Amino acid sequence: MKTDLSHAVQRFQETFLSFEIDSIKTQAQKLLDAGITIQGFLSACMPCMEEIGRKFEAGEYYLPQLVVAGEMFKTASREIRSVLTEENSGRPLDQIVLGTPAGDIHDLGKDIFAVLAEASGFKIHNLGVDVKPETFVKKLKETGASVLGLSSLLTTTFESICNIVDLLSEEGLRKQTFVIIGGGVTEKSLIEKLFVDAQTRDAYEGINLIRNYIRTGKKEPVV
Ligand code: B12
Numbered sequence: 001m002k003t004d005l006s007h008a009v010q011r012f013q014e015t016f017l018s019f020e021i022d023s024i025k026t027q028a029q030k031l032l033d034a035g036i037t038i039q040g041f042l043s044a045c046m047p048c049m050e051e052i053g054r055k056f057e058a059g060e061y062y063l064p065q066l067v068v069a070g071e072m073f074k075t076a077s078r079e080i081r082s083v084l085t086e087e088n089s090g091r092p093l094d095q096i097v098l099g100t101p102a103g104d105i106h107d108l109g110k111d112i113f114a115v116l117a118e119a120s121g122f123k124i125h126n127l128g129v130d131v132k133p134e135t136f137v138k139k140l141k142e143t144g145a146s147v148l149g150l151s152s153l154l155t156t157t158f159e160s161i162c163n164i165v166d167l168l169s170e171e172g173l174r175k176q177t178f179v180i181i182g183g184g185v186t187e188k189s190l191i192e193k194l195f196v197d198a199q200t201r202d203a204y205e206g207i208n209l210i211r212n213y214i215r216t217g218k219k220e221p222v223v
Helices: 002-017 021-033 038-057 063-083 108-119 133-143 155-170 203-216
Strands: 095-099 123-126 147-151 178-182 198-200
Touching: 002 021, 002 038, 002 063, 021 038, 021 063, 038 063, 063 108, 095 108, 095 133, 108 123, 108 147, 108 178, 108 203, 133 155, 147 155, 147 203, 155 178, 178 203, 198 203
Parallel strands: 095 123, 095 147, 147 178, 178 198
Antiparallel strands: none
């Protein structure tokens, strides 16, 4: 069984890295048949995305390859989402306002996080991509959510995160809002630099950090 899974992962990654978009759905189904978990799926995809990103940075790949990579990830994750089994415990849902800040249109990681957080019992208000600070604040006020999740894939848009945090302070919402950032270009050092409360590049860790905040009410940064 294990051999089946590692063979399926290998085939999936080969298909991904050679941009065989027409075969990606079949290969994702084979991962499912071999018993892959969501976490296993992410571990299979991330090295491919990173490799394609590295080649793009090095000038070996161009925008079309990034676009195809995004489409393949979307197709494969649609198949894999069906394995989600975590159950909501039935308690009132804690709410998370989520989005990609202004200037950035990447949404694959954000949407994966949204699916996993929803499956873990959170109510997600997903505002999409290229979201203005005012829109985040409006939604936080409207819903009374105490968690703001921001997904960031472009270093050039860190300023947008600062603008959101500033607006939260101006509107008197900063203290009662747990601001967590995620996404491929983020790192722990940004917690201090951008005045946020937590950072992760791992959706599951993000859910644990949020759960911890909701349980304890403490915003201790895990550095
Ligand atoms: C696919 C892709 C695209 C696709 C995006 C499709 C889509 N619908 O999102 C398209 C083609 C649109 C694209 C466009 C661009 N891209 Co692009 N893209 C990528 C690529 C290859 C993969 C990103 C991805 O989806 N990864 C997979 C997901 C699942 O990973 P993730 O986002 O990290 O999410 C995980 C965690 O971080 C976490 N998470 C994510 N969000 C959140 C939020 C919260 C709250 C929490 C708790 C957790 C969490 O959960 C996920 C699962 O664990 C990366 C390379 C890379 N290494 O990341 C470049 C990359 C991000 N892109 C890059 C660039 C430069 C661009 C462009 C500017 C290119 C251009 N010249 O036009 C444009 C940007 C346009 C814009 N204004 O936004 C650079 C950014 C460099 C930088 N340092 O800023 C990268 C790093 C490539 C590179 N190495 O140069 N891109």
